[in-house]
Amino acid sequence: MIYIGNHVSVSKGYLAMGKHELSLGGNTFAFFPRNPRGGKSKTVSDEDVSALRQFVADNDFGKLVVHGAYTMNICAAKEEVRANSREMLRDDLLRLQALSGNFYNFHPGCHVGQGTETAVSQIAGALAEVINEVEELSNTPLQNRILLETMAGKGSEVGSSFEELKEIIEQTVSLAGEAVRPKLGVCLDTCHVWDAGYDIKNDLDGVLEKFDSIIGLDNLCAVHLNDSKNDCGSHKDRHEKLGLGIIGADALKNVVLHPLLKNRPFILETPNDDSGYKAEIQTVKDWMNELIFER
Ligand code: ZN
Ligand code: FE
Numbered sequence: 279m280i281y282i283g284n285h286v287s288v289s290k291g292y293l294a295m296g297k298h299e300l301s302l303g304g305n306t307f308a309f310f311p312r313n314p315r316g317g318k319s320k321t322v323s324d325e326d327v328s329a330l331r332q333f334v335a336d337n338d339f340g341k342l343v344v345h346g347a348y349t350m351n352i353c354a355a356k357e358e359v360r361a362n363s364r365e366m367l368r369d370d371l372l373r374l375q376a377l378s379g380n381f382y383n384f385h386p387g388c389h390v391g392q393g394t395e396t397a398v399s400q401i402a403g404a405l406a407e408v409i410n411e412v413e414e415l416s417n418t419p420l421q422n423r424i425l426l427e428t429m430a431g432k433g434s435e436v437g438s439s440f441e442e443l444k445e446i447i448e449q450t451v452s453l454a455g456e457a458v459r460p461k462l463g464v465c466l467d468t469c470h471v472w473d474a475g476y477d478i479k480n481d482l483d484g485v486l487e488k489f490d491s492i493i494g495l496d497n498l499c500a501v502h503l504n505d506s507k508n509d510c511g512s513h514k515d516r517h518e519k520l521g522l523g524i525i526g527a528d529a530l531k532n533v534v535l536h537p538l539l540k541n542r543p544f545i546l547e548t549p550n551d552d553s554g555y556k557a558e559i560q561t562v563k564d565w566m567n568e569l570i571f572e573r
């Protein structure tokens with residue numbers, strides 16, 4: 279089964295997102311629970327959330343990949359920004375308790391001159407604390423798995439190497455205990471890993487092997503499927519439409535069809551409008567059908 283979808287807007291509510299994605303041919307999607315640049319999240323009714331849950335179940339959707347705001351930086355140098363970001367994270371996770379069984383991915387953050395080591399411990403500290411608070415406030419275990427996104431390494435971004443992501447996970451576990459381990463995972467962004475210097479075009483197997491030996495492929499829970507405008511190792515983070523970038527269609531097709539990435543939700547974050555997304559979703563489905571036909 280292939281789960282493919284794109285980012286949709288939350289502005290018309292939760293059920294509306296499911297319906298919209300279905301109209302584009304997708305069977306998973308991503309959304310920002312609040313304005314992607316930060317700000318207040320939309321107030322949602324419990325009925326709307328349950329209606330979406332029913333809708334995705336009825337239509338055999340894969341897990342959804344909710345995206346934390348870009349402005350959230352839990353390892354910011356400024357205490358005030360860190361505190362606000364932590365609050366945003368807690369608020370998102372708390373709100374999403376009702377939409378259980380899905381993923382919540384976010385960018386680990388930018389260390390803004392503090393250095394990676396300090397940032398990693400701030401991120402782990404925030405995660406451990408926020409998970410604990412969410413569970414206490416909602417009186418239930420965390421309902422959605424939190425995914426750290428692989429980053430391109432633009433500016434002072436943390437999380438552009440598998441080792442850094444592993445370190446965040448391990449430090450969170452050492453603060454919050456082993457019980458937190460299955461609550462954490464990674465979302466692999468194809469544009470970002472490529473820009474960070476992992477050559478998924480010429481050595482996808484090698485990159486996945488490396489991921490497996492450092493983080494473990496069980497923890498690779500979702501994929502952001504993007505082409506890149508720049509070269510491997512460029513640290514730029516500029517997404518391109520599938521097949522129009524430097525990674526190219528063949529390499530992205532190999533990612534989608536890789537047996538070790540089976541059943542993961544693939545989310546398009548390509549520069550497209552609805553008709554563009556519809557076409558890319560169809561392209562990905564065609565790749566899948568070709569594979570079935572070849573067998
Ligand atoms: Zn992202
Ligand atoms: Fe991404």
Ligand code: FE
Binds near residue numbers: 469470515516517
């Ligand atoms: Fe990006």
